[in-house]
Amino acid sequence: MxxxxxxxxxxxxxxxxxxxxxxxxxxxxxxxxxxxxxxxxxxxxxxxxxxxxxxxxQAIERFMQADLDAFKEAVVDFPPDVALDTFITSLPETHDADWLLYNAVWTQAQHDQVYADLAMDNMDSWMRLLESFIAAGISQGLYRQVNVARTARMLGAAVNGYADILSVNPTASRFMEAKEDLRYLVNQLIGLPGE
Incomplete structure (x- = not known):
């Protein structure tokens, strides 16, 4: 061998x-x-x-980076509105082990600064990606002018909130409701120009 x-x-x-x-x-x-x-x-x-x-x-750091890289790869050729919709609807439909691993990291981060730094770096990377979708949508006339960073923070917080709920008690109806709510929020925050 x-x-x-x-x-x-x-x-x-x-x-x-x-x-x-x-x-x-x-x-x-x-x-x-x-x-x-x-x-x-x-x-x-x-x-x-x-x-x-x-x-x-190091294993958790590798997992989180691979997850982010896989998502980027999956949406690389998507128009910004489709990439944004994919981002906000990437929620757990069932008890999802990946989401549970993220939850374990966030729990550890509350008691351990090294994990807190890792969690914040990961969240910052996801926020930068979300910001890029919003900025690209604005530049292409798909969305109205907004404060990109603030809008990304609000959408990211909403996505994470729904993910927490669905991680604990996922049902098909909650999953669909979360997707509809998040799409409504996107429309309210950045909808079509002139709306």
């Missing part, structure tokens, strides 16, 4: 941790489960990561 490069093994460990965190919850995964899942010894983990907390933080 060909020896895996150090960087590939490190990535394999992080990806294994992410898979387990999504499957079981970030606080329910043990080092033993990770070593069995990845098929390596415990010493490998601690060769690449100073401690369990470091590995956990």
């Amino acid at each position: 060909k020896t895996m490069s150090a960087e590939n093994l490190r990535t394999k460990i992080l990806d294994g941790a992410i898979a387990l965190f999504i499957d079981k919850g970030v606080d329910k995964v043990t080092t033993r489960e990770l070593t069995e899942h990845v098929g390596i010894s415990r010493s490998h983990i601690y060769h690449y990561f100073r401690d369990w907390g470091t590995l956990r933080l």
Whole structure:
């Protein structure tokens, strides 16, 4: 068997941790489960990561960046109004493990400055993306002139609020209601020019 490069093994460990965190919850995964899942010894983990907390933080950071990158890739060719609609309606329809992992990070962030910084950096990245959709829509005449940063903050807060509700108790009717409410909010905030 060909020896895996150090960087590939490190990535394999992080990806294994992410898979387990999504499957079981970030606080329910043990080092033993990770070593069995990845098929390596415990010493490998601690060769690449100073401690369990470091590995956990880096895995979560990798997960959040990959999620953002995947969303950007999915909407790269969309017109700004379609990209914006995709953004605001990317809500959990069922008990969604990815959203639950984000919720675990936000909970940890309330007690740990490192996680707070990670959460804020992630939210800032999503806000910049949302701002880019709004700004592009304004420049293309799809939306009226607004304060882009303020509008993005309001829409982002509304999306996150509905996501929290749907993460706890998702139903088809709540999901549809949330999408309708968010589309209504977009129309109220930035609707068509001249409205």
